[in-house]
Each structure stands twice: as structure tokens, then as C-alpha cells.
Amino acid sequence: MTKVITVANQKGGVGKTTTAVNLATALSTIPKKILLIDLDPQGNASTGFGISPAKRKLNSYSIFLNNISPRDAIQETEVPGLYIIPANNDLSAFAVEISNMENREYLLRDVIQNEFSDFDYVFIDTPPTLGLLTINSLVACNSVLIPTQCEFYAMEGLAQLLKTIQRIQQNFNKQLGIQGIVLTMADKRSNLSVHVESEVREHFKELVYGTVVPRNVKVSEAPSFGKPVLLYNFKCPGSQSYVQLAKEFLDRERLI
Amino acid sequence: MTKVITVANQKGGVGKTTTAVNLATALSTIPKKILLIDLDPQGNASTGFGISPAKRKLNSYSIFLNNISPRDAIQETEVPGLYIIPANNDLSAFAVEISNMENREYLLRDVIQNEFSDFDYVFIDTPPTLGLLTINSLVACNSVLIPTQCEFYAMEGLAQLLKTIQRIQQNFNKQLGIQGIVLTMADKRSNLSVHVESEVREHFKELVYGTVVPRNVKVSEAPSFGKPVLLYNFKCPGSQSYVQLAKEFLDRERLI
Numbered sequence: 390m391t392k393v394i395t396v397a398n399q400k401g402g403v404g405k406t407t408t409a410v411n412l413a414t415a416l417s418t419i420p421k422k423i424l425l426i427d428l429d430p431q432g433n434a435s436t437g438f439g440i441s442p443a444k445r446k447l448n449s450y451s452i453f454l455n456n457i458s459p460r461d462a463i464q465e466t467e468v469p470g471l472y473i474i475p476a477n478n479d480l481s482a483f484a485v486e487i488s489n490m491e492n493r494e495y496l497l498r499d500v501i502q503n504e505f506s507d508f509d510y511v512f513i514d515t516p517p518t519l520g521l522l523t524i525n526s527l528v529a530c531n532s533v534l535i536p537t538q539c540e541f542y543a544m545e546g547l548a549q550l551l552k553t554i555q556r557i558q559q560n561f562n563k564q565l566g567i568q569g570i571v572l573t574m575a576d577k578r579s580n581l582s583v584h585v586e587s588e589v590r591e592h593f594k595e596l597v598y599g600t601v602v603p604r605n606v607k608v609s610e611a612p613s614f615g616k617p618v619l620l621y622n623f624k625c626p627g628s629q630s631y632v633q634l635a636k637e638f639l640d641r642e643r644l645i
Numbered sequence: 646m647t648k649v650i651t652v653a654n655q656k657g658g659v660g661k662t663t664t665a666v667n668l669a670t671a672l673s674t675i676p677k678k679i680l681l682i683d684l685d686p687q688g689n690a691s692t693g694f695g696i697s698p699a700k701r702k703l704n705s706y707s708i709f710l711n712n713i714s715p716r717d718a719i720q721e722t723e724v725p726g727l728y729i730i731p732a733n734n735d736l737s738a739f740a741v742e743i744s745n746m747e748n749r750e751y752l753l754r755d756v757i758q759n760e761f762s763d764f765d766y767v768f769i770d771t772p773p774t775l776g777l778l779t780i781n782s783l784v785a786c787n788s789v790l791i792p793t794q795c796e797f798y799a800m801e802g803l804a805q806l807l808k809t810i811q812r813i814q815q816n817f818n819k820q821l822g823i824q825g826i827v828l829t830m831a832d833k834r835s836n837l838s839v840h841v842e843s844e845v846r847e848h849f850k851e852l853v854y855g856t857v858v859p860r861n862v863k864v865s866e867a868p869s870f871g872k873p874v875l876l877y878n879f880k881c882p883g884s885q886s887y888v889q890l891a892k893e894f895l896d897r898e899r900l901i
């Protein structure tokens with residue numbers, strides 16, 4: 390049974406792409422088959438795996454077109470057991486082209502159910518908006534993973550995001566749940582970061598993972614080498630926290 | 646003659662709101678009348694000035710409705726000479742409601758030209774997407790101010806953004822220019838940050854301001870007190886860089 394997880398937060402720059410890329414990488418150490426769909430026209434998750442613009446001709450936009458098989462857009466990554474459907478700016482045409490279609494919210498759900506049922510996990514990286522791309526992803530998935538920075542503006546946006554998820558659950562996807570909230574770019578030396586962490590834990594209680602991803606420059610260097618940080622520098626605090634997060638993720642899934 | 650400036654970048658978390666709030670504050674020291682329009686449904690710029698949710702009943706969504714005068718949505722801020730039109734989640738209905746209207750790209754331009762011509766500068770903070778809100782802002786303005794983090798993903802998105810701006814210029818707004826590119830969250834001790842700064846300067850040359858905003862925890866603390874960092878802690882490196890940026894901005898405008 391394929392489990393589909395959307396990585397979303399309308400606040401920008403909170404670590405959605407970094408978490409999708411590195412959690413999927415850390416999870417590939419267990420014998421599961423994982424697909425990462427890059428659904429952001431910026432194509433950052435694709436860059437995070439070193440996929441050049443020339444290799445993105447078949448992408449997450451082309452899986453909606455009738456003339457190709459969606460499976461043709463799947464590529465291997467350097468990580469065994471982890472596959473990716475890359476993205477480029479073609480995707481920004483998606484929202485405009487489908488806005489008048491029937492069933493426009495269900496397009497991605499139908500593709501995933503019909504074409505990708507051989508994967509154990511499908512992760513979807515989404516852009517920082519609650520537009521039609523992210524809505525398609527929230528309708529297609531079983532649950533939402535919400536990265537959030539230990540910053541004031543990011544904390545403020547969480548309540549709004551959960552309301553939107555609830556609305557999608559009521560109108561389009563009864564089974565939609567919250568996979569969890571991941572605190573990112575934490576800095577133990579900063580009062581603000583410590584304060585935000587304690588506020589988020591108080592408000593959202595067991596939804597929040599125990600694992601916190603620290604701010605670590607190696608994490609932000611890795612994309613410039615086209616590698617997940619686990620492959621760029623396995624021993625650094627950033628990588629180790631994603632390994633820890635994967636363990637906690639599996640624990641919550643009762644798989645360990 | 647009112648000059649309208651959009652603060653935009655589809656990459657999330659690069660410092661759009663922080664730059665809009667603090668540059669507008671630093672500019673208010675010259676005898677000009679400045680309006681900041683918060684056009685992001687997250688309403689972060691409004692939070693940055695301490696505007697509670699209860700005080701946002703009249704907002705940047707209501708200026709498009711026929712039953713109120715847009716000027717009624719203008720509020721004073723703590724900063725003399727600086728006014729704001731706040732935002733809340735009402736704004737997320739905007740894109741859906743106007744998508745089938747005739748002149749949907751020109752709505753904001755018409756409101757600003759008809760209602761806000763007594764301001765010397767109008768700054769518009771936009772969400773991290775190139776959807777209808779940001780497009781309205783790019784059509785309504787004279788130029789675009791582009792904040793960008795000293796990070797790899799942010800650098801990668803710049804070329805795409807400039808292409809989009811060019812397309813808007815050709816199809817909707819002949820006078821649209823680039824006000825400048827502002828490097829934010831720079832860290833002199835990080836090779837990545839230094840490398841990104843030199844790449845961006847090499848590619849975009851004189852478009853890039855000489856002033857660089859350093860990463861400074863005081864900047865991210867200020868919104869939790871509902872104040873621009875210049876009012877929260879004037880002497881910190883973050884505030885001083887925005888004062889410097891304002892000088893350079895005026896210099897380029899030949900106003901000093």
C-alpha cells in the first residue's frame with residue numbers, strides 16, 4: 390500500500406525542500422522504494438539531486454499530459470531505492486491551464502493512484518503557496534509533513550496552514566492527516582529560536598517531532614554540489630538530525 | 646509623482662518582508678510620504694508593524710471591493726510619514742475571485758493611480774509566488790526591488806525571476822524596470838555566502854546594491870515585538886545596514 394506524503398508550508402524558506410530531499414534520502418536505508426515528486430516550478434528538489442536543466446525534459450508537468458506515460462518521467466537518483474520526478478518552470482503553466490477543468494483538484498491523485506502504486510512512499514515537495522499545485526498535492530496525499538523554521542513569522546503561519554488543511558480534508562480528501570511538524574534551522578544559542586520551539590511544542594503537542602534540525606551551514610552547501618547533505622557530509626549535525634528524524638518517522642509509522 | 650516599487654522574489658524566505666518593512670522605515674527619515682501595501686495573505690509586513698488581527702478588518706483585499714473607499718484601509722504606523730494597508734487571509738480569495746475578470750492584471754494599478762497619488766513612494770510586499778497577486782503588483786509598479794539570500798537555491802532562482810519580469814514588461818507594463826537586487830542574510834565567515842555574493846555581483850553587475858544586509862538575530866527578533874528592527878534596536882548591524890541601504894537607494898534616485 391503506497392503512502393503519499395506532502396511536504397508543505399505556505400511560509401517561504403522554512404526548509405520544505407531540504408527536508409523532502411534529506412528525509413527521503415535517510416529513509417532509503419530501509420528496504421523500501423521511495424519516489425520524490427518535485428512539484429515546485431523552482432525545481433529546487435531536482436537541483437538538490439544534481440539534475441541538470443537538460444535532464445528535466447520529462448518532469449512533473451509532463452505527467453499530466455496525455456501524450457506521455459507518467460512513468461517515463463521517473464529517474465533514478467544517486468541513492469539506491471530513491472527515485473525522483475524532477476521539475477522545471479513548465480510547471481508554472483499548470484495552474485493556469487487547469488483552472489477551468491472539471492476535477493482540477495484531483496489530477497495528481499489520479500496519476501499517483503494509477504501509475505505509482507509500486508512505491509512504498511511518495512513524497513511531494515510543494516511551492517510556498519496554497520495554490521492549485523499545493524492543493525492537488527494535499528488532495529493526493531495521506532498526510533502532510535510540515536517543516537517550520539524556529540522564527541517568529543514561520544510560527545505565526547502555522548495556525549492558518551492547519552485551518553487550510555482541515556478545509557481540504559472536509560471538502561476533498563477525508564483521509565488527510567498530519568504526519569508531523571518538524572522544527573528546522575534551530576539555534577540553541579538564540580532566545581528567539583528556543584522560545585519558538587517551546588511555543589510550537591506547547592500549541593501543537595505530539596504533532597511536533599522530538600527531533601529538531603539545527604541550523605548547519607553544511608546543509609545549505611550541499612545543494613551547490615547537487616547532493617543531499619547525507620551524501621555531502623554524513624557526520625555533520627544536519628545529516629545526523631535527518632537520520633534521527635527518519636528513525637522517529639519510522640517509529641511513528643511502527644515500522645522499526 | 647508617485648513612485649511605486651514592488652518587493653518580489655518567488656523564492657521563499659529571502660527577506661522580502663523584512664526589506665519592505667525596514668527600508669520603508671529607514672526612508673521615512675527624509676520628508677517624504679510613504680505607503681506600504683501588504684499584499685501577502687500571510688500578513689507578515691502587518692505583523693512587522695504590530696497590527697493585531699482585529700485591526701485588519703479593512704485591508705489590501707477590501708481596497709478591491711466596491712463598497713468601501715480604498716483610503717479607508719490606510720493606517721498610520723509608529724513611524725511618522727509611513728502608512729500601511731495591512732493584509733490578512735481574506736486576500737487569498739482574491740486570485741480565485743478575479744481569475745475570470747476582464748482587466749484582472751490591472752486592478753491594483755488602477756486603485757493606486759486613482760486613490761494613492763498623494764504618496765511619494767508606495768512599496769508593495771508580495772507573497773513567494775508569481776501568481777495573480779504578484780502579477781498585479783508588477784503591473785502596478787514602476788520598478789521591482791529583489792531581495793535575495795546569500796544561499797544557493799536563492800541564487801539559482803534569480804535568472805528565472807528576471808525572465809518573468811521581462812515578460813510582464815513586454816505584455817502589461819512597458820515602464821517596468823529593476824530598482825535593484827539586495828543581498829540579505831549574508832555571513833562573511835561562510836564560504837557559501839561569500840561565493841554567492843561574488844556570483845550574483847558578477848552576473849547582475851550594477852543592478853546589485855553595494856549595501857549587503859548581514860544575518861543578524863536582532864532582525865528576526867523585531868517582528869515578535871511588532872516593530873521594525875530600526876525601532877527595536879537601532880544600533881545593531883541589521884538596522885545600520887538598512888539605514889545604509891536607504892542612503893544608497895536615495896543616491897540612485899538622485900534625491901540626496
Ligand SMILES: Nc1ncnc2c1ncn2[C@@H]1O[C@H](COP(=O)(O)OP(=O)(O)OP(=O)(O)O)[C@@H](O)[C@H]1O
Pocket residue numbers: 400401402403404405406407408429433515516517573574575602603604605606608609610612627655656657658773796797798799
Ligand atoms: N538546517 C539548515 N541549516 C542551514 N541552512 C538550511 C537548513 N535547512 C535549509 N537551509 C537553507 O535555507 C534555505 C531555505 O531552505 P529550503 O529552500 O529548503 O526551504 P523551502 O521551504 O523549500 O523554501 P521555498 O519556500 O522557497 O520552497 C535554503 O537555502 C537551504 O539551503
Ligand SMILES: Nc1ncnc2c1ncn2[C@@H]1O[C@H](COP(=O)(O)OP(=O)(O)OP(=O)(O)O)[C@@H](O)[C@H]1O
Pocket residue numbers: 399400401402517540541542543656657658659660661662663664685689771772773829830831858859860861862864865866868883
Ligand atoms: N538579516 C537578517 N538576519 C536574520 N534573520 C533575518 C534577516 N532577514 C530576515 N530574517 C528572518 O528570516 C526569515 C525570512 O525573512 P522574511 O520573512 O522577511 O522573508 P520573505 O521573503 O518575506 O518570506 P516569504 O517568502 O515567506 O514572504 C524571517 O523569519 C525573518 O525574520
Ligand SMILES: [Mg+2]
Pocket residue numbers: 405406407429433515516
Ligand atoms: Mg522549496
Ligand SMILES: [Mg+2]
Pocket residue numbers: 661662663685689771772
Ligand atoms: Mg514575506
